[in-house]
Amino acid sequence: MDRIAVTGIGVVAPSGIGKRQFWANIKSGRSFIKEITRFDASLYPSHIAGQIDELEKYGMLSERLLKKIDAFSHMALIASELALQDAGIDIKNEDPNLVGIFLGNAIGGWLYAETELRDMYIEGREGVSPYMASAWFPAAPQGQVSIYYGIKGFSKTIVADRAGSLMALGYARKVLSKNKLNMILAGGTEAPVTPYSLLCCNTYGMLSKNNVHPQSAYRPFDKKRDGFVIGEGAGIVVMEGVERAKSRKASILAYISGYGTSCDGVDRIQPASDGKELARAIRIALTDAKASPEQIDYISLDGLAVNIWDESELKAVKEVFGARLKDIPVSCPKSMFGNLLGASGAIDMITTILGMEHGMVAPMINLDEPASNGLNYVLNHAKPHNIGKALIISRGRGGINSALVIEKA
Amino acid sequence: MKEKIKSVLVNLLKVRPEELKDDVSLQDSIGVDSTEMVESVIALEKAFGTKLSPKEVTKFSTINDIEKVISSKIGK
Numbered sequence: 001m002d003r004i005a006v007t008g009i010g011v012v013a014p015s016g017i018g019k020r021q022f023w024a025n026i027k028s029g030r031s032f033i034k035e036i037t038r039f040d041a042s043l044y045p046s047h048i049a050g051q052i053d054e055l056e057k058y059g060m061l062s063e064r065l066l067k068k069i070d071a072f073s074h075m076a077l078i079a080s081e082l083a084l085q086d087a088g089i090d091i092k093n094e095d096p097n098l099v100g101i102f103l104g105n106a107i108g109g110w111l112y113a114e115t116e117l118r119d120m121y122i123e124g125r126e127g128v129s130p131y132m133a134s135a136w137f138p139a140a141p142q143g144q145v146s147i148y149y150g151i152k153g154f155s156k157t158i159v160a161d162r163a164g165s166l167m168a169l170g171y172a173r174k175v176l177s178k179n180k181l182n183m184i185l186a187g188g189t190e191a192p193v194t195p196y197s198l199l200c201c202n203t204y205g206m207l208s209k210n211n212v213h214p215q216s217a218y219r220p221f222d223k224k225r226d227g228f229v230i231g232e233g234a235g236i237v238v239m240e241g242v243e244r245a246k247s248r249k250a251s252i253l254a255y256i257s258g259y260g261t262s263c264d265g266v267d268r269i270q271p272a273s274d275g276k277e278l279a280r281a282i283r284i285a286l287t288d289a290k291a292s293p294e295q296i297d298y299i300s301l302d303g304l305a306v307n308i309w310d311e312s313e314l315k316a317v318k319e320v321f322g323a324r325l326k327d328i329p330v331s332c333p334k335s336m337f338g339n340l341l342g343a344s345g346a347i348d349m350i351t352t353i354l355g356m357e358h359g360m361v362a363p364m365i366n367l368d369e370p371a372s373n374g375l376n377y378v379l380n381h382a383k384p385h386n387i388g389k390a391l392i393i394s395r396g397r398g399g400i401n402s403a404l405v406i407e408k409a
Numbered sequence: 410m411k412e413k414i415k416s417v418l419v420n421l422l423k424v425r426p427e428e429l430k431d432d433v434s435l436q437d438s439i440g441v442d443s444t445e446m447v448e449s450v451i452a453l454e455k456a457f458g459t460k461l462s463p464k465e466v467t468k469f470s471t472i473n474d475i476e477k478v479i480s481s482k483i484g485k
Contacts, residue, residue, distance in 0.1 A: 063423040068444075130447045 002177040003255040005245040008087025008238035010079035014050030014337040023354045027382035029363045031215035032337045046207035048214040049193045050231025050338030068131040070109025072191035076141035079234035087238035091149045100181045101155040102172040104164025104188030105138040106342030111194040161396025166345025170259030187236035188343035206306045219366040220303030220332040231338020235346035252409040254353045258289025264399025275316035281401040289405035298390040300348045303332030331378040333362040345394030356387045356408045417456045436468040
């Protein structure tokens, strides 16, 4: 399958909106995890998150539209606009039938849904906004982005827990390499910092309860890890065929060259402890990219900071990369801004591409004492390193494994 | 009454008052969609304390049409 070019990046994250601000904060190793202020979350076992404040400030959207959509659509629209601007694409000049949208999302738009459901129980059915039906569901951002830009091509929303956005990127590449579309806006969006979403994430039982020290709560691969921290945001990129990108003299930021996925098939929540299926997904991605394990010079880890998840992930990369693993820089930058669930894989890819562009590897934080040795973790500050080919891992509940290979342009 | 109808729609739909024209349909003036119409009918019912059927107030109605319907209902 062909390599596909990434020509524009749109990032809306707790660490920054827009790739410059985002990268500046990431490379310095600054944590953006804070106590939740959007609502009173003090009684939740975990009440910290990566929040985005004052989203409206960055908006190009009318109040008339904003009252019809949830925050996860709002963030997807901003990320799409940033990606298109970065790619230098004026969508009016595109054939709308040949533009698609591929987005990952895990939980839907609950901030909107919760307030409307409350009104339904208090005021009856007439208290519910008629937009409720089209605002909350996981494919709503795809719909809103398509309406905003008049996009009419083949599009998809992928719901696969936290693996959704990496899968969306993988499928977008497949569609583009079959020449079915000219370009795709691909990535993911998630807005889990709401009372009910936070409750569900808490029930999930894997969130860090270190509310007293929010900035050091999310500790992937550390001995003192006690779970992950949620974050909100959207990561969307412009993807297009290499020939087309070159002919319009676009600046190619990276190539997506391989994708692999597999299922553990052992438990409705937990992954298989042996990591064998994840290792197989990684090998499928490498084969797809015509890359050998020796050629990979950076690994972006999923890093849930939960024992079985971290350990099985390390087993998988050890199985694939063997003794060479100790030489490959690895990182988990989401420890700084939270796990964006159905947008996490896309944000990881964007972080990796920005690292390629700057000749650096983004750091991970809070890894004071590794639970497993033998890995080349990049800690606390970005480290100079030329990434040529990178592997990105993203996983979801119930044993969903996905792996993506990208190459420096 | 006309001003009250306009103010209900302006507050609800977040449009500018000058966009609403007395004798132009809501569809032609502000491109109202069907869901916005459902919302508008409910808001007008609340504001004027009356029941309106979706056939009486549609996106093809003008502000003048809506005023006529509501006047006939509330007898003013």
